[in-house]
Amino acid sequence: MMDKIKMKDERNVLEVENLKLYYKVSEGLVKAVDDVSFFLRKGETLGLVGESGCGKTTTGTALMHMPTPPGYIAGGKIILDGEDIVPLKENEIRRRIRWEKISMVFQGAMNCLTPVYTIGKLMSETLQEHRKIEKTEARNIMVKYLNYVGLSEDVLRRYPHELSGGMKQRVVIAMALFLEPKVIVCDEPTTALDVVVQAQIINLLKELKEKLNLSFIFITHDLATEAEVSDRVQIMYGGKIMEIGTNQQIYGEQGPMHPYTRRLLEATPRLHEEVEELAFIPGTPPDLLRPPQGCKFHERCDVAMEKCKTEEPDLIEVAQDHYVACWRCRK
Amino acid sequence: MSESKYLVEVENLQKWFPARRTVKEVIKGEQRYVKAVDGVSFKIERGEIFGLVGESGCGKTTTGKLIMKLLDPSGGKITFDNEDVTHLDHVALDKYRQNVQMVFQDPYASMNPRFRLRDVLEEPLIIHKKGGSKAERMEMVKKALNEVRLQPPEEFMVRFPHMLSGGQRQRGATARSLILNPKMIVADEPVSMIDLSTRAEILHMMKSVQRDLNLTYLYITHDLSTARYFTDKIAVMYLGKIVEMGSPSDVIDHSMHPYTKALITAVCEPVAGKVNRIKEVPIKGEVPSAENIPQGCRFHPRCPYAVKDCWEKEEPVLEEVGNGHFVACRRYKEI
Numbered sequence: 001m002m003d004k005i006k007m008k009d010e011r012n013v014l015e016v017e018n019l020k021l022y023y024k025v026s027e028g029l030v031k032a033v034d035d036v037s038f039f040l041r042k043g044e045t046l047g048l049v050g051e052s053g054c055g056k057t058t059t060g061t062a063l064m065h066m067p068t069p070p071g072y073i074a075g076g077k078i079i080l081d082g083e084d085i086v087p088l089k090e091n092e093i094r095r096r097i098r099w100e101k102i103s104m105v106f107q108g109a110m111n112c113l114t115p116v117y118t119i120g121k122l123m124s125e126t127l128q129e130h131r132k133i134e135k136t137e138a139r140n141i142m143v144k145y146l147n148y149v150g151l152s153e154d155v156l157r158r159y160p161h162e163l164s165g166g167m168k169q170r171v172v173i174a175m176a177l178f179l180e181p182k183v184i185v186c187d188e189p190t191t192a193l194d195v196v197v198q199a200q201i202i203n204l205l206k207e208l209k210e211k212l213n214l215s216f217i218f219i220t221h222d223l224a225t226e227a228e229v230s231d232r233v234q235i236m237y238g239g240k241i242m243e244i245g246t247n248q249q250i251y252g253e254q255g256p257m258h259p260y261t262r263r264l265l266e267a268t269p270r271l272h273e274e275v276e277e278l279a280f281i282p283g284t285p286p287d288l289l290r291p292p293q294g295c296k297f298h299e300r301c302d303v304a305m306e307k308c309k310t311e312e313p314d315l316i317e318v319a320q321d322h323y324v325a326c327w328r329c330r331k
Numbered sequence: 332m333s334e335s336k337y338l339v340e341v342e343n344l345q346k347w348f349p350a351r352r353t354v355k356e357v358i359k360g361e362q363r364y365v366k367a368v369d370g371v372s373f374k375i376e377r378g379e380i381f382g383l384v385g386e387s388g389c390g391k392t393t394t395g396k397l398i399m400k401l402l403d404p405s406g407g408k409i410t411f412d413n414e415d416v417t418h419l420d421h422v423a424l425d426k427y428r429q430n431v432q433m434v435f436q437d438p439y440a441s442m443n444p445r446f447r448l449r450d451v452l453e454e455p456l457i458i459h460k461k462g463g464s465k466a467e468r469m470e471m472v473k474k475a476l477n478e479v480r481l482q483p484p485e486e487f488m489v490r491f492p493h494m495l496s497g498g499q500r501q502r503g504a505t506a507r508s509l510i511l512n513p514k515m516i517v518a519d520e521p522v523s524m525i526d527l528s529t530r531a532e533i534l535h536m537m538k539s540v541q542r543d544l545n546l547t548y549l550y551i552t553h554d555l556s557t558a559r560y561f562t563d564k565i566a567v568m569y570l571g572k573i574v575e576m577g578s579p580s581d582v583i584d585h586s587m588h589p590y591t592k593a594l595i596t597a598v599c600e601p602v603a604g605k606v607n608r609i610k611e612v613p614i615k616g617e618v619p620s621a622e623n624i625p626q627g628c629r630f631h632p633r634c635p636y637a638v639k640d641c642w643e644k645e646e647p648v649l650e651e652v653g654n655g656h657f658v659a660c661r662r663y664k665e666i
Contacts, residue, residue, distance in 0.1 A: 051527060194386035223601045226601075252603040271556045
């Protein structure tokens with residue numbers, strides 16, 4: 001089924017059309033990202049939210065053209081800066097696309113910095129792989145980007161264990177920046193950090209977006225964090241997009257339209273409200289080896305109709321920039 | 332002796348871990364310490380849910396382990412049910428552990444993958460020699476599973492941990508902690524690894540079990556939002572000390588300590604219209620190492636209100652500011 005997303009817009013830096021990423025396991029085929037279409041405009045942050053196993057990280061790795069085995073891209077287009085990168089060969093991706101045009105801050109990357117290398121050595125490795133430059137010039141670039149992320153030059157001499165969590169995350173972000181990519185995918189960049197440091201990193205990403213006119217895809221499971229960073233938010237469930245809306249459409253007075261988004265938002269605790277009973281969604285996310293018929297959410301949905309059990313709704317535009325995949329939301 | 336209102340009383344509890352010494356220090360015979368818990372005092376009432384909140388490295392988990400008696404304190408006193416339990420021998424420890432049980436953060440790592448759920452739950456009964464026959468023990472297992480709403484219990488008993496979802500596993504872990512009929516449960520981040528949509532369900536279940544069995548909880552978390560909903564009392568820890576303590580509404584809506592205030596402003600809320608604003612975070616930097624605790628008030632290097640007194644005079648102690656609300660700050664009135 002085709003999702004009806006308006007594409008071919010000049011403002012878009014990334015357009016994803018009918019992307020499919022499947023995992024082939026002994027029990028069968030897991031459709032982790034199942035026919036998904038969306039776009040990212042220049043200079044905006046698009047949030048990708050969902051519970052674990054909904055396909056948000058898998059979407060991120062697909063955009064980097066590096067699905068984790070046994071995953072593979074089973075179809076669709078990823079049009080990055082006017083060029084479809086899906087059919088490209090690995091060495092071309094490596095040379096021209098990955099880190100050059102799109103880079104990723106991986107989940108937990110800050111804990112995966114090689115402990116026996118100094119930060120300077122770690123950073124220059126990426127840089128020298130891609131650019132034939134002198135050592136001093138490489139150093140200048142590294143210092144420039146370290147300053148962008150609020151770190152001083154002497155971090156280059158240090159080892160990862162000498163840095164705090166927030167500093168390591170800044171180093172990882174600097175590494176994603178310095179080949180000047182157009183799009184940066186951040187996978188849960190704040191999850192392992194303390195709240196105060198979390199707020200600092202969120203501020204940093206906002207500043208970088210302004211200063212360098214970057215476009216971000218911000219992946220997280222936390223709707224509250226997303227409200228602070230994302231211009232538009234995309235909610236995924238069971239490998240499908242359930243709803244895409246602007247920050248105002250999702251978090252504003254009216255609230256989101258899709259029942260899943262609504263319920264998820266209700267389950268998000270708010271600090272300044274006294275609540276007697278916190279809401280939750282009964283049941284568990286679907287097993288993607290044996291996905292339910294019809295709408296992926298119908299088994300947990302409290303407003304499901306007969307139609308939801310048999311036919312899967314496609315994503316349609318219900319208002320400017322607001323897309324919903326739900327039979328109940330049709331007029 | 333009359334029964335005290337408090338189930339747990341902790342007085343000036345300390346846990347200092349010896350730091351690794353340099354050659355120079357070995358020669359000189361010096362020893363530095365990581366002061367993970369550095370003088371913590373609080374009381375937990377019977378049937379209360381007490382929340383211990385703080386960032387990573389603040390000593391909240393160590394405090395939990397001290398109360399669990401998984402670690403021996405370096406100083407201070409723990410009283411449980413009118414008995415001094417600071418230092419216990421093997422026999423007394425066995426008895427103590429029947430009364431105090433723990434639910435761990437990671438439901439995936441805290442169960443033996445080769446055990447069926449019934450074996451996981453039976454294990455504590457065997458260790459503590461409860462329930463005479465296998466059949467009796469299985470009855471107890473069923474009862475515990477009913478308690479945590481893993482129903483029907485017969486169906487869940489034969490499952491292996493990998494056949495359960497994260498939420499079901501955490502229910503199983505809670506059932507395991509309930510099976511010995513404890514008086515208190517120490518829950519260390521029980522929902523932080525569980526999906527948002529089911530997180531509230533687990534908290535509901537824990538709360539209703541607590542009401543049904545009149546349990547006392549020590550709830551350890553970094554998440555103020557769930558603490559507000561779940562607890563009766565919150566203590567905020569910073570670098571091994573409690574800086575503020577009181578009812579959730581006192582601590583969150585009328586916080587007095589600059590650290591608590593900063594934590595609260597830093598929490599994200601799902602509300603529109605904040606995308607293009609840079610959030611003011613009133614404190615700078617990160618938590619310093621517990622090996623090197625600042626002089627005076629330990630929060631002063633990051634505090635926006637710190638004055639000379641804060642680092643020159645002795646550390647402020649917890650002081651009651653009204654109706655069970657305690658703050659450890661010299662300048663709480665002015666800020």
